[in-house]
Amino acid sequence: MTFMASTPASGQSATHAVINQPPPLAPYDASDDPVLLEGLRREGADWAEEGVRRLGLRAASAEAQEWADQANRHEPVLRTHDRYGNRVDEVDFHPSWHHLMRTAVAEGLAGTPWAEDRPGAHVARTAGGLVWGHTDAGHGCPTSMTYAAIPALRKEPELAKVYEPLLTGREYDPALRVPAGKRGLLAGMGMTEKQGGSDVRANTTAATRTAEPGVYTLRGHKWFTSAPMCDVFLVLAQAPGGLSCFLVPRILPDGSRNTFRIQRLKDKLGNRSNASSEPEFDGTVAWLVGPEGQGVKTIIEMVNCTRLDCVMMSATLMRRTLVEAGHHVRHRSAFGARLLDQPLMRNVLADLALESEAATTLTLRLAGAADRAVRGDAGEQAFRRIATAVGKYWVTKRGPAFTAEALECLGGNGYVEDSGMPRHYREAPLLSIWEGSGNVNALDVLRALRRDPDTSQALFGELALAQGADTHLDAAVARLKDLLATTSEAGARRLVEHMALTLQASLLVRHAPSAVADAFCATRLGGDWGHSFGTLPDAVDVDAVLGRALPSAD
Secondary structure, three states: OOOOOOOOOOOHHHHHHOOOOOOOOOOOOOOHHHHHHHHHHHHHOOOHHHHHHHHHHOOOOHHHHHHHHHHHHHEEEEEEEEOOOOOEEEEEEEHHHHHHOOOOOOOOOHHHHHOOOOOOOHHHHHHHHHOOOOOOOHHHHHHHHHHHHHHOOOOOOHHHHHHHHHHHHOOOOOOOOHHHOOOOOOEEOOOOOOOOOOOOOOOOOOEEEEOOOOOEEEEEEOOEOOOOOEEEEEEEEOOOEEEEEEEEEOOOOOOOOOOEEEEEOOOOOOOOOOOEEEEEEEEEEEEEEEOOOHHHHHHHHHHHHHHHHHHHHHHHHHHHHHHHHHHHHOOOOEEOOHHHOOHHHHHHHHHHHHHHHHHHHHHHHHHHHHHHHHHHHHHHHHHHHHHHHHHHHHHHHHHHHHHHHHHOOOOHHHOOOHHHHHHHHHHHHHHHHOOOOOHHHHHHHHHHHHHHHHHHHHHHHHHHHOOOOOHHHHHHHHHHHHHHHHHHHHHHHHHHHHHHHHHHHHHHHHHHOOOEEEEEEEEHHOOOOOOOOOOOOOOOHHHEEEEHOOOOOO
């Protein structure tokens, strides 16, 4: 008897037919989010909508998603010396990193808003980051630092005159050359040291004056300096007059290399595409930015900018992983039904959608405050001062739990590197640590409230805009007033958490559909909620929430 073996038409083994797996997510539209687009218009950047939509399509293209994957799989490599033994201290990146950077800079996601006069420029940049961040988070570090460096650099007008036009341009020029001769520049920062961390006043790097006014030499070591291939760095060092801010170029005006010895690259939990280094300064030439002894005051505006970007990047990770989870459950079946049609899975996704909408709405409100603050609005300056620190504390804290739950929606598939979810999960904790950990931000909120009464007035003025719209919200505002009067330093986290949830709820009550706002207020403020995502009460209109969060079929 002869047995004839059948061969599947696809050429695969008969035991390896792929069924019940979702198709690739890319290409999709990262800007297909009504929360994002409504916020963009509301905060004064409606003129940027076409560009944001175009960038959203590009971010979620198969090509850009491949760039992100490759940039993280092929990590940066440090070369301390060239083949002849000369010290070079260069970091080599995969070509995909440069593709990502070139696009980000060209789309105005670095310093560009500071060169634009029209209202909404900073909002447009934030919205661009919310969609382009669907690719890779690592390259957002140098673009963020470049963005944040401009207001600090302006403390020294002569330096700003030289460097700002190149830092605010749209040309990505990665080669190490004399800054003034390049088509575009990137800026990094060297603040923390191993003995101090966030306590930068404990820094020991020393700055010595030279015979040339405003020029110093630095000697010391920095513990976390990311993106070491940037062209210039803002660095804190101890000058004779106290802690001061300095501009350190990698290449000096005469074409020689400044002393910037990279001891090693950090082996980090996430952010694998970006290089973080420990540079050593030894006779390193630096230019003073701002007065001696006022280093912290000089960089404080920088802190507001980078904290906003931490909130933005966390909101982006939430949205990106929610999209991935929604795509998976739309195409995956178990126990006789699509996952998306199963009530408990819908509860989980709706709960995640509430969190994502609150994060994105707050991010764009903070961007609007930043835009109006830099244009001289005193009320928005006070609101920005308090609300950015509050948002930085809370939204970045929610990121790791959110991405873990979104990953779980994919089950075992989400635990596999090919899904991309482990990369997002590893990235999430960074944003709570960068630019001040949770304790630093919570204490900063207390400090702002005690030193500047305008911040409290600005916050409650914002909350008053939603007064009477929801009983849970009104009760939360009353409780917040009591907490402000009684909270000690040990209770700072509790205070800031309540402040953040109240602020997010007030924004949703004013701007989101009632199904979203009512559910958020009842759960986050009213206590009708569990301790994990997927514990929404039966009264929540899950269909309405998901219809808004996942509006488009594949």
